[in-house]
Amino acid sequence: MEKPLKVDVVSKTRVVVRAENSGPSANGLEGGCYHRVAHTSSSTGTKMIFGLFIPSTYTCNLNAASIPALFWLSGLTCDDTNFPIKAGSKAFEAAEKHGIAVVMSDTSPRHDDEIPNVDSYDLGIGAGFYVDASASPYNQHYKMYAYITKELPGVLKQLNIGSKKSISGHSMGGHGALTIALREGPSVWSSVSAFAPICNPTDCPWGIKAFTNYFGSTEAGTEHDAVCLLNKKGASIFDDILIDQGTSDQFLKEQLKPETLVQVAKKVGQKVTLNMREEFDHSYHFIGAFIDSHIDFHAKFLTS
């Protein structure tokens, strides 16, 4: 019996060659395609759109085995489309090779004139910081933690996607990936990686601004700070945490601070593989250069 359709495929584009056994499913999804999928979110109270790549081996049979998925979280100013447009060609090729779906979330609520916003690239729309805001005026809609950790996995489960889940992201999205994985642990997220993540947001301008506005204080942000979380756990959580960081990244010293994460990881015994990439900057060209190695990394955990 078919499960009820609860999503709307707003666009679908073939991105890898179709497999012989692949065809449209009842919900319009298709293996080998990149989709934009819309649904009404109970977390944010708005329409949300996420990107979804399904490998061509997806049978589109809802009774078949669920496929593993990598969740990608983008950085400040991005919506669901930046990653697939700018890093999709290499990412989809790598995901196809391993038979992994890629789920590309938005970074905040939007698509609704009533969402509180400010004229700022690092707060409000495009800057949800992957937390559930508790302070007015953001506390009604800015619930990206609940959205990523509870609602979106539930939507994907209905689509038979996410038998296992891993998580990665860039900058603010790298912060989201690290903190979500550290909070929920390896029973929920098989592996975690990040590109140029904000490692210690309670000690950098972006994080202080976000936590002050979303929670009312920086201190409340310690529960969403990778350095603080790892220090509090006091033990190794994952086999390895993979991080790539460009040495010419303009935000490295003031905002990102990977060395602080490496220090606390060493103290508590958590393995972190930090690749300092000489002369790479904070752009999607940096992500594009190494995204295949991150997908290879996650595949070891997702397909074993």
Next chain:
Amino acid sequence: MEKPLKVDVVSKTRVVVRAENSGPSANGLEGGCYHRVAHTSSSTGTKMIFGLFIPSTYTCNLNAASIPALFWLSGLTCDDTNFPIKAGSKAFEAAEKHGIAVVMSDTSPRHDDEIPNVDSYDLGIGAGFYVDASASPYNQHYKMYAYITKELPGVLKQLNIGSKKSISGHSMGGHGALTIALREGPSVWSSVSAFAPICNPTDCPWGIKAFTNYFGSTEAGTEHDAVCLLNKKGASIFDDILIDQGTSDQFLKEQLKPETLVQVAKKVGQKVTLNMREEFDHSYHFIGAFIDSHIDFHAKFLTS
């Protein structure tokens, strides 16, 4: 003795890992980086900016051997940045593998308020059609044929790039690649390929509009129409012409017409490898899916 600097590197981003022997040259170029390069164009009478990827093995020694280059021509509405942003991650990886530079041209003059333009996506700025306009008001600045075939190779020669040259492009840029290669022949362009090219512009709305405005008549466009040029040559010009075309391309039947090119190629004995890609559309996702196979194709001619 250093050659005089005649270009301005307006931005430089590392996109592949630096080779040990790579470093900045006197002109600011660096192997393993994607650059935007500005110069004053005598063809268009404006500033022109082109994208330039140099493989990491580039020695940055102006006395060393020149490296081969693939020229990429983009389609309607694009400037020099669309291809590197949307297809760069796979294209640069493939070019790095083969030690080939990638030159990404603009599609028309711009960067000057005096350039004639119309409120239309398929004429004027972003739509130069790779011809030298002869009709007013376009005949002063719209000289993209001279720019691509004479001026840009000269600029690159000064940078020690383009020992051999191949050419490819998408849609209007595929038309540009095919017509430039057929007009100038294999002694100038080692190989030619295209994604979803406008094959017979004198017989489609985009081409008729462009030729009528740039030349004053459609008939004058036969000298810039791949089907007409191949028919006139009446013989095989290249070992092979590689074309990829999506079957779900919304412009396939009305604007692109690859089957007309294949027919005339068969008549005159020119080999054309036309890959009809099931369910792919006209987007950069389509280019991203197959750009590595095109660069592999050109490498056979550029590095032999």
